[in-house]
Amino acid sequence: xAFGPHLLLAVLEGLVTSAVLALTALGLSLxxxxxxxxxxxxxxxxxxxxxxxxxITTTIGGNPAIGFMAALVLAPLIVxxxxxxxxxxxxxxxxxxxxxxxVATIGLLYxxxxxxxxxxxxxxxxxxxxxxxxxxxxxxxxxxxxxxxIGASALLLILSWLVMTRTxxxxxxxxxxxxxxxxxxFGIPVDRVYAGVFALGAMLAAVAAVLIxxxxxxxxxxxxxxxxxxxxxxxxxxxxxxxxxxVAAVLIGVSDGVIxxxxxxxxxxxxxxxxxxxxxxxxxxxxxxxxxx
Amino acid sequence: xxxxxxxxxxxxxxLAVVAFLFGLNFVLPAYHHxxxxxxxxxxxxxxxxxxxxxxxxxxxxxxxxxxxxxxxxAGLGVHHYGLSVPLxxxxxxxxxxxxxxxxxxxxxxxxxxxFMIVTMMFAQVLALAILYFAPLTGGxxxxxxxxxxxxxxxxxxxxxxTNPTVRYMTALGLFSVVLxxxxxxxRSRFGRVLIAVRENEERTRMLGYDTFTNKLTAMVxxxxxxxxxxxxYAxxxxxxxANFASVQYSILPLLWVLLGGAATTLGPxxxxxxxxxxxxxxxxxxxxxxxxxxxALIVLVLFFPKGILGTIRQRLLRWxx
Numbered sequence: 243x244a245f246g247p248h249l250l251l252a253v254l255e256g257l258v259t260s261a262v263l264a265l266t267a268l269g270l271s272l273x274x275x276x277x278x279x280x281x282x283x284x285x286x287x288x289x290x291x292x293x294x295x296x297x298i299t300t301t302i303g304g305n306p307a308i309g310f311m312a313a314l315v316l317a318p319l320i321v322x323x324x325x326x327x328x329x330x331x332x333x334x335x336x337x338x339x340x341x342x343x344x345v346a347t348i349g350l351l352y353x354x355x356x357x358x359x360x361x362x363x364x365x366x367x368x369x370x371x372x373x374x375x376x377x378x379x380x381x382x383x384x385x386x387x388x389x390x391x392i393g394a395s396a397l398l399l400i401l402s403w404l405v406m407t408r409t410x411x412x413x414x415x416x417x418x419x420x421x422x423x424x425x426x427x428f429g430i431p432v433d434r435v436y437a438g439v440f441a442l443g444a445m446l447a448a449v450a451a452v453l454i455x456x457x458x459x460x461x462x463x464x465x466x467x468x469x470x471x472x473x474x475x476x477x478x479x480x481x482x483x484x485x486x487x488x489v490a491a492v493l494i495g496v497s498d499g500v501i502x503x504x505x506x507x508x509x510x511x512x513x514x515x516x517x518x519x520x521x522x523x524x525x526x527x528x529x530x531x532x533x534x535x
Numbered sequence: 536x537x538x539x540x541x542x543x544x545x546x547x548x549x550l551a552v553v554a555f556l557f558g559l560n561f562v563l564p565a566y567h568h569x570x571x572x573x574x575x576x577x578x579x580x581x582x583x584x585x586x587x588x589x590x591x592x593x594x595x596x597x598x599x600x601x602x603x604x605x606x607x608x609a610g611l612g613v614h615h616y617g618l619s620v621p622l623x624x625x626x627x628x629x630x631x632x633x634x635x636x637x638x639x640x641x642x643x644x645x646x647x648x649x650f651m652i653v654t655m656m657f658a659q660v661l662a663l664a665i666l667y668f669a670p671l672t673g674g675x676x677x678x679x680x681x682x683x684x685x686x687x688x689x690x691x692x693x694x695x696x697t698n699p700t701v702r703y704m705t706a707l708g709l710f711s712v713v714l715x716x717x718x719x720x721x722r723s724r725f726g727r728v729l730i731a732v733r734e735n736e737e738r739t740r741m742l743g744y745d746t747f748t749n750k751l752t753a754m755v756x757x758x759x760x761x762x763x764x765x766x767x768y769a770x771x772x773x774x775x776x777a778n779f780a781s782v783q784y785s786i787l788p789l790l791w792v793l794l795g796g797a798a799t800t801l802g803p804x805x806x807x808x809x810x811x812x813x814x815x816x817x818x819x820x821x822x823x824x825x826x827x828x829x830x831a832l833i834v835l836v837l838f839f840p841k842g843i844l845g846t847i848r849q850r851l852l853r854w855x856x
């Protein structure tokens with residue numbers, strides 16, 4: 243293959259990564275933005291979504307499309323319930339103290355990971371894609387399902403943006419994010435908003451995982467890379483900024499795709515992590531973010 | 536403050552602990568003897584972590600990089616460059632000092648959550664670098680140091696670090712030196728400034744203390760102690776592996792310190808001892824030891840944020856350092 247088509251393939255692969263990454267990172271960014279806590283278990287909730295997708299599609303069997311649609315609805319709901327339970331039983335009890343939350347979510351990370359290993363096993367298992375269609379380009383054929391991931395993710399992102407900017411629920415979330423105490427004084431049930439946002443963040447990760455699992459298999463350690471990449475995206479995009487998150491996800495996803503196609507993936511990850519750490523050191527509000535109030 | 540009101544009691548207690556550990560050398564069965572040597576080295580790692588987390592209040596999620604700096608500094612020195620054991624240990628200290636100085640200069644520009652994430656990312660870069668330079672570091676497999684690489688020549692006497700008693704005594708020596716160093720630091724002016732930074736950084740700065748330099752110094756001392764533990768681990772147990780640079784080895788010292796009691800001098804030892812034995816005992820029933828680690832972290836944060844010694848100090852022994 244010539245350089246041009248090779249590059250196009252890399253960009254397409256990168257866009258698929260970006261699409262999933264944007265959803266995962268949006269979940270993390272939402273939780274950080276509104277609640278001011280970092281959920282280190284976010285990657286494991288992603289993994290849980292993928293593992294559940296496998297469990298649901300195998301249980302249902304039959305036409306892969308039906309199983310997949312069921313997984314797309316059920317897996318995020320279950321993951322959201324798990325997150326909700328964690329929020330009520332642990333995070334609320336430590337009063338959302340940033341350090342205690344990090345330690346507690348690290349604990350949650352290990353618990354979910356170990357339970358997945360015990361009950362699901364150490365194997366990577368595939369989930370059949372809901373449809374098989376190859377779109378033939380002049381140089382190579384490309385999976386129609388992968389393109390549909392990009393479409394689905396874009397749709398969900400636009401939907402999130404509409405919810406945040408056009409609905410009452412979005413207004414309440416933004417008010418809580420802007421000033422927790424004033425929001426409380428105006429009768430906003432901050433406590434319930436926190437619970438909802440934490441569950442919603444986890445559900446976004448789970449949706450992303452269900453979308454990606456037909457092309458990348460479910461494995462109990464698959465949560466580590468999405469966590470790190472989501473951190474990177476949230477930091478570069480500016481904490482709590484939806485537009486920044488999407489721009490950064492596309493930037494990171496595409497450059498990751500292109501760099502790993504031409505260089506060693508370890509080296510690519512190393513350089514990306516180092517660059518992002520430097521961004522955080524020298525530009526703490528991200529490349530697109532505004533200074534905190 | 537009741538702290539420091541009875542220095543003689545505090546020193547007597549610490550010397551008694553060291554003497555007790557010395558005595559254990561002669562009575563412990565072989566299995567527990569080996570385990571305790573390992574625990575003493577890891578407790579040293581936890582003490583280094585405690586200096587920064589407990590006393591300065593800086594929660595780092597990347598201390599595995601300092602342990603790994605010592606581990607690889609000593610391990611590669613012995614394996615590839617033919618350094619003698621004492622020189623390899625010095626190399627470990629030097630690597631820890633250099634790395635913690637650079638990381639400190641960068642990471643201390645941030646605070647709070649950003650500090651945790653930045654330290655975690657730098658540690659991740661080091662862990663990836665260890666995998667990337669596999670021809671030098673052995674990558675995933677790591678390196679095994681042979682017995683002839685782990686002997687100290689002192690004139691005519693030869694100290695073989697693979698000998699259980701020599702190994703235990705070396706580990707205890709390192710642990711005791713660091714324990715007494717920690718006690719001295721905590722009781723010094725420097726230690727008090729660190730605690731002041733933890734309690735209220737703005738006010739400390741207003742009182743005329745250079746908080747950045749104090750934090751940086753604490754970071755470097757902490758890094759050197761962790762690197763010393765890493766170097767000793769490589770030389771005593773003969774294995775240098777990439778998993779010691781992974782996130783898990785940044786979380787473990789945090790867990791040990793939280794369990795034993797942050798900002799207590801003996802807490803890291805108690806936390807490491809307790810956790811190591813819990814994992815050791817449960818692993819004979821189940822392989823799910825990460826589950827125990829996870830539950831322990833959550834239970835500690837929910838119910839015992841001060842840890843074992845912290846709670847004892849609060850309720851019973853106010854003079855405990």
